[in-house]
Amino acid sequence: xxxxxxxxxxxxxxxxxxxxxxxxxxxxxxxxxxxxxxxxxxxxxxxxxxxxxxxxxxxxxxxxxxxxxxxxxxxxxxxxxxxxxxxxxxxxxxxxxxxxxxxxxxxxxxxxxxxxxxxxxxxxxxxxxxxxxxxxxxxxxxxxxxxxxxxxxxxxxxxxxxxxxxxxxxxxxxxxxxxxxxxxxxxxxxxxxxxxxxxxxxxxxxxxxxxxxxxxxxxxxxxxxxxxxxxxxxxxxxxxxxxxxxxxxxxxxxxxx
Numbered sequence: 001x002x003x004x005x006x007x008x009x010x011x012x013x014x015x016x017x018x019x020x021x022x023x024x025x026x027x028x029x030x031x032x033x034x035x036x037x038x039x040x041x042x043x044x045x046x047x048x049x050x051x052x053x054x055x056x057x058x059x060x061x062x063x064x065x066x067x068x069x070x071x072x073x074x075x076x077x078x079x080x081x082x083x084x085x086x087x088x089x090x091x092x093x094x095x096x097x098x099x100x101x102x103x104x105x106x107x108x109x110x111x112x113x114x115x116x117x118x119x120x121x122x123x124x125x126x127x128x129x130x131x132x133x134x135x136x137x138x139x140x141x142x143x144x145x146x147x148x149x150x151x152x153x154x155x156x157x158x159x160x161x162x163x164x165x166x167x168x169x170x171x172x173x174x175x176x177x178x179x180x181x182x183x184x185x186x187x188x189x190x191x192x193x194x195x196x197x198x199x200x201x202x203x204x205x206x207x208x209x210x211x212x213x214x215x216x217x218x219x220x221x222x223x224x225x226x227x228x229x230x231x232x233x234x235x236x237x238x239x240x241x242x243x244x245x246x247x248x249x250x251x252x253x254x255x256x257x
Contacts, residue, residue, distance in 0.1 A: 002131045004113070004124075005162060006047040006072075006105040007039055010095040011117035014054035016080045017088040022118075022214065031118040031214050033061060038120040038213070040069055047071075049106060050117065051099040053078035053091050072105050074098065086179045089187030092116070092158070093176025100165055100173075111164045119213035121160050122224065126207045128162075130250050135171075135203040136162040137191070139248060144235045151242055155188035156195065160209050171198055201247040206240060208232040 011032050015023045022028060032050070039046055050058050051074040059073040076098050083091040096114060099106060106112045111133065113124075121127060130136060138157040143149040163172070175190040195203065210224050239245050 002128060002133070004043060004046055004128055005111040005131070006049050006103070006109050006113070008096065008099050008103070008106065008112045008114045009035065009039075009048065009050040009117045010092050010099075010114060011050055011052040011056070011058075012054045012078065012083075012088070012091060012095070013052055013056040016054065016078060016083040016091060018084060020088060028118070029056070029061075032058075033065060035115075035118050035120050035213050036062060036066065036069075036071070039115075040066060042120065042122075042124050044069070047105045047109070049074065049099055049103045049112070051075070051095050051103070052117075053083075053095045053098070070105070072103055074102050085181065086176075087181045087186060089158070089179050089190075090176045092187060093173075096168070097173060100169065106165065110166070111162065112168075113160070113162045114158075115160045116158075116215075119159055119211055119215070119222075122210040122212050123207065124209075127160075127205055127209050130205050130207060131162055132202065132250050134164050134167045135200070136205055136250060137195075137203055138209050139192075139204040139239075139245075140188075141235065141239050141245070144238050151239060151245065153192055153196070153245065153248070155186075156191035157209075157211075158187050158191055159211055159215075171195075171200070195248075202250050204249045206236060206249055206252075208236050 013029050047070045049072045055075050055077045057075050062071050078091045078094050140154045140157055142152050142154045144151050175194050176187055178190045214221050240249050
């Protein structure tokens, strides 16, 4: 299995995007600290980078809660006006930019696994086994089970993905600047169109990440029933057998190289 890249948790304790459901600062703080603990339960040896775009410094609370963990805390003040205008996807893009410019862990590893704060990936090691050292995402497809409609790539799930610094900076570091909130064109669609326009292949995970925790946008826990997990696996398996979309997926030997 490849070495785990540093986990980059993109955080905004203060919700600058007024459209999110979870706005309580104390609750957002509590859930973010909780998610760090969940990641360390998955693998105590993980390096974790938490970058907060609302200026909150996690150093003291995380040092007290997890004294033996390898955690790097970064913080800065995002452009509030831009986040309110373009949405949290814009803020997230700026947080990743800041982390790549200032994180020692990421600079040393030259790659990272991004996850939105308050969330974790229950089957992280299964996803890690497919890590190709370049880019790894979950693609969300429509009409997979329809016999009458063509299956299409709707968007890239940006809650969790893995990327090398080189590939991210080459292809995706400016993606959030193309967000059009009024037209419903978010970061997920920006990532999709960048990938398709660049003709990038071999970057979708065959195993769908099982994402747990509380989504700040929806304000509630994600439900990962066995039925839902199995349906997602079936959906992904069917898309991989689709000749049109099969090249988008990471080949088994690529993850092992």
